[in-house]
Amino acid sequence: MSAPGGSGSDPTVQPVPASVVERVDAADTTLQDPRWAVLSLGSNLGNRLETLQGAVDALEDTPGVRVKAVSPVYETEPWGVEPGSQPSYFNAVVLLRTTLPPASLLERAHAVEEAFHRVREERWGARTLDVDIVAYADVLSDDPVLVLPHPRAHERAFVLAPWNDVDPAAELPGRGPVARLLAGVPRDGVAPRADLELQLPE
Ligand SMILES: Nc1ncnc2c1ncn2[C@@H]1O[C@H](COP(=O)(O)OP(=O)(O)OP(=O)(O)O)[C@@H](O)[C@H]1O
Ligand SMILES: Nc1nc2c(c(=O)[nH]1)N=C(CO)CN2
Numbered sequence: 278m279s280a281p282g283g284s285g286s287d288p289t290v291q292p293v294p295a296s297v298v299e300r301v302d303a304a305d306t307t308l309q310d311p312r313w314a315v316l317s318l319g320s321n322l323g324n325r326l327e328t329l330q331g332a333v334d335a336l337e338d339t340p341g342v343r344v345k346a347v348s349p350v351y352e353t354e355p356w357g358v359e360p361g362s363q364p365s366y367f368n369a370v371v372l373l374r375t376t377l378p379p380a381s382l383l384e385r386a387h388a389v390e391e392a393f394h395r396v397r398e399e400r401w402g403a404r405t406l407d408v409d410i411v412a413y414a415d416v417l418s419d420d421p422v423l424v425l426p427h428p429r430a431h432e433r434a435f436v437l438a439p440w441n442d443v444d445p446a447a448e449l450p451g452r453g454p455v456a457r458l459l460a461g462v463p464r465d466g467v468a469p470r471a472d473l474e475l476q477l478p479e
Contacts, residue, residue: 310376311343311374311375311376312374312375312376312413312414313372313373313374313412313413313414314372314373314374314375314379314382314410314412314413314414315370315371315372315373315410315411315412315413315440315447316336316370316371316373316386316408316409316410316411317368317369317370317407317408317409317411317427317430317433317435317436317440318332318333318368318369318370318371318406318407318408319353319366319367319368319404319406319407319409319435320366320367320393320404320405320406320407321355321363321364321365321366321367321403321404322364322403322404322405323393323394323405325366325367326350326367326473326475328393328405328406329350329367329369329406329475330475330476331392331393332389332393332406332408333347333371333475333476333477333478334478335389335392336371336373336385336389337478339377339385341375341376341377341381342373342374342375342377342382342385343373343374343375344371344372344373344477344478345372345373345374346371346372346443346444346477347369347370347371347372347443347475347476347477348369348370348371348439348440348442348443348475349369349439349442349443349469349470349471349474350367350368350369350439350469350470350473350474350475351367351368351369351435351438351439351467351468351469351470352365352366352367352368352468352470353365353366353367353368353434353435353466353467353468354366354465354466354467355401355403356401356433356435357401358401363402363403364403366435367470367473368435368436368439368467369439369475370411370436370439370440370443372443372444379410379413379416379418379423379425380422380423382410382413383410383422383423386408386409386410387408389406389408390404390406390407390408393405393406409427409430409436410423410425410427411426411427411430411436411440411449412425412426412427412430412449412450413425413426414450415450416450417450417451425450426449426450426451426452430449431449431452431458432462433462434459434462434463434464434467435467437455437458437459437462438459438464438467438469440455441455441456441459442469
């Protein structure tokens, strides 16, 4: 076969402009095979709502990523640290379709964190933005660079509650239904902020 846009050797075949090839390819979802991914967003420094919205928008602006749903916003007590030692978090969950492989999605998640001046000092330290990959399709991985599903997602109400809101039938690969996991974890200090809303990018 001739290269896209090339004339080849068959005189009856007209060259196909590269722009047409691009459009046809873009419409062919089987070619791109997008996968589901679930991301958790958290912020407990700066303008928390603005930062979460900025992260949603930056994810949507990523080639190969489409944001399909955004959860309600929760205000949550910091998990895993001394009570009262950090400001409360805003947390939300984002559902994506993506053609990026998991490692590229993680790279992009880190780039988005950096764009919002995330500083890594101590484990579970306060941060302007945290973007974690909760699950990527049904992929299971114990590579420490990217553990899938996220190794602590199943015990975090600040992940499970917003995920359950936006997809009540969701399953955490290898762990079971999100609704059942949520029923089994403490929910105190995890409160919906019905007065706040993240916008799904247009
Ligand atoms: N599913 C995952 N999502 C995001 N990062 C992951 C994941 N699995 C492993 N990591 C690795 O964890 C490292 C530390 O991530 P990060 O600083 O966001 O941790 P944390 O948010 O403080 O804590 P936690 O992992 O408990 O949410 C990252 O550099 C990344 O390589
Ligand atoms: N409430 C809350 N606590 C946390 C969070 C978070 O997003 N929300 N993220 C952490 C590290 O990922 C550690 N602790």
